Amino acid sequence: MLITCPYCGPRDVVEFTYQGDGNRERPQPASQDLDAWNAYVYDRLNPAGDHNEIWQHSGGCRAHLRVVRNTLTHEILSTAFARGGHKSAGHKAGGNQ
Amino acid sequence: MAEYSAFSLLKNALNGNKDWKPAWRKPDPKASYDVIVIGGGGHGLSTAYYLAKEHGITNVAVLEKGWLGSGNVGRNTTAVRSNYLLPQNTRFYEHSMKLWENLSHDLNYNVMFSQRGCLNLAHTPAQLDDYARRGNAMRHLGVDAELMTVNQIKRLVPALDVSGSARFPVLGGLMQPRAGTARHDAVAWGYARGADRRGVDIIENCEVTGFLRDGDQVIGVTTTRGDIRARKVALAVAGSTGHVMQLAGISHMPIESHVLQAFVSESLKPIVDTVLTFGMGHFYISQSDKGGLVYGGDLDGYNSYAQRGSLPIVDEVMSEMLALFPGLARVRMLRSWGGLCDMTMDGSPIITTGPLPGMYLNCGWCYGGFKATPASGWCFAWTIAKDEPHEFNAPFTLDRFYRGLIIDDKGQGANPRLH
Ligand SMILES: Cc1cc2nc3c(=O)[nH]c(=O)nc-3n(C[C@H](O)[C@H](O)[C@H](O)COP(=O)(O)OP(=O)(O)OC[C@H]3O[C@@H](n4cnc5c(N)ncnc54)[C@H](O)[C@@H]3O)c2cc1C
Ligand SMILES: [Zn+2]
Numbered sequence: 001m002l003i004t005c006p007y008c009g010p011r012d013v014v015e016f017t018y019q020g021d022g023n024r025e026r027p028q029p030a031s032q033d034l035d036a037w038n039a040y041v042y043d044r045l046n047p048a049g050d051h052n053e054i055w056q057h058s059g060g061c062r063a064h065l066r067v068v069r070n071t072l073t074h075e076i077l078s079t080a081f082a083r084g085g086h087k088s089a090g091h092k093a094g095g096n097q
Numbered sequence: 098m099a100e101y102s103a104f105s106l107l108k109n110a111l112n113g114n115k116d117w118k119p120a121w122r123k124p125d126p127k128a129s130y131d132v133i134v135i136g137g138g139g140h141g142l143s144t145a146y147y148l149a150k151e152h153g154i155t156n157v158a159v160l161e162k163g164w165l166g167s168g169n170v171g172r173n174t175t176a177v178r179s180n181y182l183l184p185q186n187t188r189f190y191e192h193s194m195k196l197w198e199n200l201s202h203d204l205n206y207n208v209m210f211s212q213r214g215c216l217n218l219a220h221t222p223a224q225l226d227d228y229a230r231r232g233n234a235m236r237h238l239g240v241d242a243e244l245m246t247v248n249q250i251k252r253l254v255p256a257l258d259v260s261g262s263a264r265f266p267v268l269g270g271l272m273q274p275r276a277g278t279a280r281h282d283a284v285a286w287g288y289a290r291g292a293d294r295r296g297v298d299i300i301e302n303c304e305v306t307g308f309l310r311d312g313d314q315v316i317g318v319t320t321t322r323g324d325i326r327a328r329k330v331a332l333a334v335a336g337s338t339g340h341v342m343q344l345a346g347i348s349h350m351p352i353e354s355h356v357l358q359a360f361v362s363e364s365l366k367p368i369v370d371t372v373l374t375f376g377m378g379h380f381y382i383s384q385s386d387k388g389g390l391v392y393g394g395d396l397d398g399y400n401s402y403a404q405r406g407s408l409p410i411v412d413e414v415m416s417e418m419l420a421l422f423p424g425l426a427r428v429r430m431l432r433s434w435g436g437l438c439d440m441t442m443d444g445s446p447i448i449t450t451g452p453l454p455g456m457y458l459n460c461g462w463c464y465g466g467f468k469a470t471p472a473s474g475w476c477f478a479w480t481i482a483k484d485e486p487h488e489f490n491a492p493f494t495l496d497r498f499y500r501g502l503i504i505d506d507k508g509q510g511a512n513p514r515l516h
Contacts, residue, residue, distance in 0.1 A: 042498040043349035046339030048402040
């Protein structure tokens with residue numbers, strides 16, 4: 001599997017560290033909403049299809065990336081920096097079958 | 098009901114094997130059942146078997162989307178052990194071990210359970226201390242465990258490099274002598290035959306595509322072979338849990354599906370007479386009765402529903418094997434394959450009533466659920482029959498994550514790929 005890092009270009013998957021479901025919303029640090037914290041720590045979307053997920057290019061530039069990948073075919077549909085603007089697109093992909 | 102006996106073998110040998118019956122029937126689905134079990138893997142079949150045998154509930158269907166045993170029950174590396182650290186796990190897996198020890202007899206089917214032992218190698222003094230602690234925890238609960246010295250290990254596995262110049266020198270190990278392996282296909286077939294003979298309908302090529310509901314209550318399933326109603330619907334779909342729960346409208350679970358690969362080499366004379374695990378990475382190996390080395394390592398490490406693996410793990414597993422057995426460098430690999438594992442956030446399973454009324458859930462086996470097959474079905478059948486858990490599965494709830502009662506044997510936290 002090749003992941004295209006926006007800085008470094010296409011690189012082998014072994015350079016990256018997987019950080020899972022990219023739809024999780026981290027509560028504000030001072031939040032005392034237990035349900036929100038539990039959901040953030042333990043709950044995952046686990047679709048058989050397009051999945052919106054976070055990877056770190058830990059063996060390269062170390063940037064965190066938002067990747068939309070198909071969990072049935074391992075095809076990568078999009079890659080972008082995790083910070084900035086791509087969350088909503090990802091949300092839609094994550095909910096797809 | 099000893100269908101297989103010295104007498105029946107002899108009789109069939111003399112009449113050209115004409116009297117053997119198929120191991121299970123191929124019935125069409127009925128309109129309704131008392132219990133539907135989704136998933137014809139080891140756990141679904143053992144659940145149906147114990148529902149019939151222990152609780153007299155025989156109006157049961159097992160629905161399998163492929164052919165029987167096409168999931169993990171036929172894809173695993175067959176290691177059976179109960180060498181856990183935490184008491185909840187130890188009690189559950191030791192119950193399983195006791196069922197294994199009598200399984201061929203109980204099923205009248207030879208599952209080739211072979212108690213060749215399971216040895217975890219230690220490569221640092223701290224690791225050896227840790228294994229001593231684990232061994233003590235096991236013995237405290239009545240499970241067998243022995244620390245082994247390097248010399249004992251050398252005698253047991255002569256092919257292993259235990260020299261000081263090994264890449265990761267071996268300092269000792271923890272052995273569970275009663276652990277071992279079983280013939281995985283035979284486990285599925287034996288349970289299937291036992292359930293079938295007690296009246297359970299095993300329906301293959303029948304994929305569950307949705308759930309019939311009356312308000313919140315689950316009252317049946319939609320399938321590729323039509324709608325089927327049931328008072329109770331039980332899930333045992335292992336790696337497909339996330340997907341099937343989504344069909345029931347539950348999109349978030351404390352689960353990720355990952356792929357685990359396994360490998361078999363060409364046949365060799367016996368060189369590994371136990372199940373052996375490497376302490377400095379993730380690698381384990383045993384030798385099948387045909388002589389092939391059966392081995393595996395880490396998950397691929399990212400969500401996957403593809404029953405095939407990727408090359409980086411092949412590379413990693415082979416290099417870990419050579420760190421232990423430099424002499425195997427020229428042995429050829431015959432086959433590799435992948436299976437779907439439902440990895441939970443604490444590495445332990447879930448066997449529970451709910452989460453919807455009328456539904457029962459058995460999942461979260463990660464990549465260690467083959468050894469659990471008998472106890473999983475036994476406890477799940479109890480839970481389905483009585484609408485409450487047995488004490489062996491009472492800790493394995495779905496809400497333990499939210500109640501702070503996680504069962505994290507490895508202490509890895511909520512990171513499925515590390516369990
Ligand atoms: C490579 C590998 C090695 C392993 N090694 C070991 C080991 O050495 N020791 C050990 O203890 N464990 C091991 N495991 C783990 C173990 O195999 C599993 O935890 C266990 O087999 C899972 O339970 P099961 O047998 O019921 O699952 P499965 O056999 O996967 O059964 C689930 C069934 O559900 C069916 N299904 C899914 N969706 C639907 C649907 N919508 N409708 C109908 N049917 C459906 C599937 O087709 C499948 O047959 C290994 C796993 C793998 C992949
Ligand atoms: Zn980069």
